[in-house]
Amino acid sequence: MFKKDIYDLLAEDVDRISFGFPKSYFRLDKKLLKKIFTPEHAKVFVQMKQGYVTAKQHAEQNNISEAEAKAHLDAMANKGLIFRRHRGENDEYHKHPFVMGFLEFQVNNPDKSWLLATSLYMITSKFGKRMSQTMPFYRTVPMHKEFLEGSKIMPYDDIEAILDKHTRFGVAPCMCRKMQRLDPKFKCIHPSETCIVTDDYATFYIETGLGREITKEEALAILREGENDGRVINVTNSQDGENICSCCACGCGILTLRTRYPGPANDLWSNHYSEVDLSKCVKCGLCVKKCPFNYIKMTKEGIEIDQKHCLGCGLCIAACHQKAIVLKHKPNLYTPPETYDGAIEIWQNITKKDYNKYK
Numbered sequence: 001m002f003k004k005d006i007y008d009l010l011a012e013d014v015d016r017i018s019f020g021f022p023k024s025y026f027r028l029d030k031k032l033l034k035k036i037f038t039p040e041h042a043k044v045f046v047q048m049k050q051g052y053v054t055a056k057q058h059a060e061q062n063n064i065s066e067a068e069a070k071a072h073l074d075a076m077a078n079k080g081l082i083f084r085r086h087r088g089e090n091d092e093y094h095k096h097p098f099v100m101g102f103l104e105f106q107v108n109n110p111d112k113s114w115l116l117a118t119s120l121y122m123i124t125s126k127f128g129k130r131m132s133q134t135m136p137f138y139r140t141v142p143m144h145k146e147f148l149e150g151s152k153i154m155p156y157d158d159i160e161a162i163l164d165k166h167t168r169f170g171v172a173p174c175m176c177r178k179m180q181r182l183d184p185k186f187k188c189i190h191p192s193e194t195c196i197v198t199d200d201y202a203t204f205y206i207e208t209g210l211g212r213e214i215t216k217e218e219a220l221a222i223l224r225e226g227e228n229d230g231r232v233i234n235v236t237n238s239q240d241g242e243n244i245c246s247c248c249a250c251g252c253g254i255l256t257l258r259t260r261y262p263g264p265a266n267d268l269w270s271n272h273y274s275e276v277d278l279s280k281c282v283k284c285g286l287c288v289k290k291c292p293f294n295y296i297k298m299t300k301e302g303i304e305i306d307q308k309h310c311l312g313c314g315l316c317i318a319a320c321h322q323k324a325i326v327l328k329h330k331p332n333l334y335t336p337p338e339t340y341d342g343a344i345e346i347w348q349n350i351t352k353k354d355y356n357k358y359k
């Protein structure tokens with residue numbers, strides 16, 4: 001038996017994973033957990049070892065029967081409290097972080113008060129600060145590799161090559177827009193079903209009803225439709241690009257940080273920026289309207305791009321009929337960690353090291 005309140009223990013445990021889950025005013029963090037974890041599920045989460053575990057391993061570690069362990073772990077996976085993947089005969093379970101993890105896995109949770117409290121937590125806690133000061137969570141990749149001039153795109157930045165690495169695909173509703181749409185004043189024109197999940201994540205989303213199965217071609221089409229309504233392709237910051245978002249600057253929790261704060265945000269990364277050939281520019285202004293972050297200004301001579309902040313998404317290039325804009329590689333190319341699991345470990349180590357800064 002635990003001496004401390006199980007939800008305090010759970011909050012502390014979640015705070016040790018990836019970017020963590022810092023305490024907030026009025027202990028909203030604890031209240032959020034209480035609404036989705038039963039005391040029994042909170043106990044199982046705390047007892048789970050970090051990394052992937054089978055029901056057999058969890059049973060041995062906690063002195064319970066394998067059948068009991070499996071029943072708990074499956075019930076929690078089906079409620080989106082932990083992640084599950086299949087390996088041969090076995091199922092493996094993983095306590096994922098708050099983001100990307102059990103927050104996104106609540107996308108179909110009908111309890112609006114939970115979503116509202118989560119939005120409030122995001123604004124009032126130091127979670128955003130932690131996220132923006134460690135290794136970037138997302139990498140923005142261009143809509144088309146052909147936009148890049150003079151050099152070859154890296155395979156981990158080529159959206160088609162990223163999709164080619166995977167064999168199963170799913171699409172789920174966008175959690176950020178869902179939370180924002182609780183506010184009746186929020187006017188977002190972008191579609192809801194835009195979050196692409198692959199392989200083990202696709203299987204998990206499909207099995208638990210979080211999303212539906214699609215083909216690779218459909219996944220690419222959903223991402224590239226963003227050219228029309230101004231969505232940017234963001235992949236979780238690993239070479240395998242397990243999860244791919246199609247984000248708008250009005251709804252996305254991470255992109256809005258870029259438009260809200262003037263300084264360079266570290267929560268997104270890109271290996272590219274755009275450059276204009278003014279001799280081709282006819283000053284039509286289409287690219288100015290298209291950049292979701294207002295990084296393009298019209299001047300007497302033609303357009304001016306804020307290259308320091310540009311994410312190299314390619315939306316302005318798609319809008320320009322004169323082919324006056326191209327993408328360039330940044331001088332020092334960034335190589336992301338190979339896998340998403342590896343990225344979780346890096347975020348966790350950075351947060352642990354600087355923990356006192358973000359308490």
Ligand code: SF4
Pocket residue numbers: 174175176177194195245246247248251252253254
């Ligand atoms: S990160 Fe972007 S696509 Fe993903 S849930 Fe947020 S807005 Fe939606």
Ligand code: SF4
Pocket residue numbers: 276280281282283284285286287288302303319320321322323324325
């Ligand atoms: S869309 Fe092309 S032609 Fe029009 S202002 Fe932008 S760069 Fe110039």
Ligand code: SF4
Pocket residue numbers: 273274290291292293295296305309310311312313314315316317
């Ligand atoms: S200027 Fe804006 S639209 Fe163009 S690539 Fe950069 S961020 Fe994207």
